[in-house]
Amino acid sequence: MTWLDRWREIMATLARRKLRTALTALSVAWGIFMLVVLLAAGQGLSNGAENAFADDAANSVYVQPGRTRIAHAGHGPRRRIQLTNEDLDLLAKAVPVADRTSARFRPRTDARASFRDRQGDFQVSGVQPDHQFLEKTTMEEGRYINDADIAERRKVAVIGLAVAQRLFRDLETPIGQMMNLGKNRFRVIGTFSDTGEQREQETIYIPVTTAQLSFAGGNRIDSIVFSVGETSVEESNALVEDLQRRLAEKHSFSPVDKGALRVFNRHEFYQKLGKVLWGIRMFVWLIGLGTIMAGVVGVGNIMLIAVKERTREFGMRKALGATPGSIVAMVLEEALVITTVSGYVGLVAGVALVEFAKRILPTDTGFFREPDVNIGVGIAATAVLVVAGLAAGFWPARRAARINPIEALRAET
């Protein structure tokens, strides 16, 4: 039998056994479709989570004072703890590996900013130069705050794009302009963007020393943020504990008082998040593989039944001159055609849905963004199903092809 004859025969068989062909095709296509959609959804979740936390340096630690909850060393509870510039020195001693550090001071109320006849209420934050890296602030124009600004208490401001848009939209650039901030005039030295929330772009950064001076801050600071370099999570946890102990001693509160000092070790959190994301990915893979397995079992089942119900036909064909090899080849080629074509259809449908979802989903949805699937994985999964379909067809086909023709002819259909 020539290959052309064989292909014609396969097509004719598939066309005449529509229900069986459709069921086999459906189980394969569905398996691949679900795998693609699940993997893309897993990737979307993963991207969303990563994006949500990509805003700040992954190995940073935030230290923010609060109110005590328990009485300690003669002090009653509900005492407000206030950090000062001295605590920065304490930090430098306690955490020598801190490679970037910034104090943060925010005036108690949002300072009104204005330029000519435009004005707005923005968040003002007094920071140090390292804050740019800790907050992953991207400069759009001009420069960030530098050490000289801090030392000389310069009245300079780095403004978010939203601020620039609101106050300086008529100008080509806000750089060099003098804006009013509270009762003082500040020179705009840079504009920035930030991948975080909208609120971050509505921020005005000024040197922390200037902020303390201009907004009656004295030597007070509101929070400290620092990064811990290349240390492990265990090491950074130990350092943070040591810092907490020292601050507790200095400010006279209990080291176990959770209210007095809030510490957020992003490094530790990030590692936990990584584990959760890995878990999600593995879970998605598990479900995907389960779906594929179900597809394999479905294809195998149908092939098994198909071969069994065709035993008599195989007997007839053998009586007419079909070799056992040609019978096996016929069954396998049928399986190959169905699984490849339907696997491809499932792949295309899955990718189409993912692309469609990408278009209609808003890009700034918190925990789900840019679902995507590695097309190689989809193709590999299709290949697995094709091979499984072939294997599922091979054994029963070989058995059927080996039965002597007269037994096959006697088989019940």
Place this chain on the structure above:
Amino acid sequence: MISLQGITKSYWLGDRPVPVLRNVDLTVNEGEMVAIMGSSGSGKSTLLNILGILDDYDEGAYTLDGTLIRDLSESKAAVYRNKFIGFVFQAFNLLPLKSAVENVELPLQYRGMPRGERHEAAMAALEKVGLTSRAEHLPSELSGGEKQRVAIARALASKPRLILADEPTGALDSRTSGQVMELLEQANDEGATMIVVTHESDIAARCKRLVRIRDGLIWQDTRQTPIRIKVPEPVAESVPQIP
């Protein structure tokens, strides 16, 4: 052409062998038309299946046209069947999803004959059995007699040297049986060796040689003058209608 020597075949019922053929010797020459008769369970169909290389045997030697059949691999046996033998079964054994002409084409397809050529040959065979007009019909759309004629066309299409017919008229009425036998006789006249298994004596009477088999043994082997009866054309118009 055919030589069977000491052929023995048993089936197993659980762990007990049930002998079906016991030490059968048979020689059939080219061009013969042999009827094998016997009651049900006598071993006649098993004998035919062994002759058609559809079943194997336990002991003895079967030589077909000088080739010892036992030595053939499965694939070679398939090629041999395709080249040498045409089958006509009682149950027709047509592929249900293929049209009449596609069924007839199948052995030619396995022989590797190009499409156009085999279609022509299949149509010629269908013409011979008078079924050109039914060529595109599926077996389910054909009557029993028509199915058997398609099966005969399939056996004839590859111009085999040996035609094996197992109860070819078993499922047919007497008029259709007559037509089927005429076709087989015609093929024999054209040179094909014919072996017909039957339990009907009028079918056996149409063959040149009669082999009777009982309990797995050949107990009678006679040459005879075949009685050939032409099937009369149907005379439906002259049959009186019941008022």
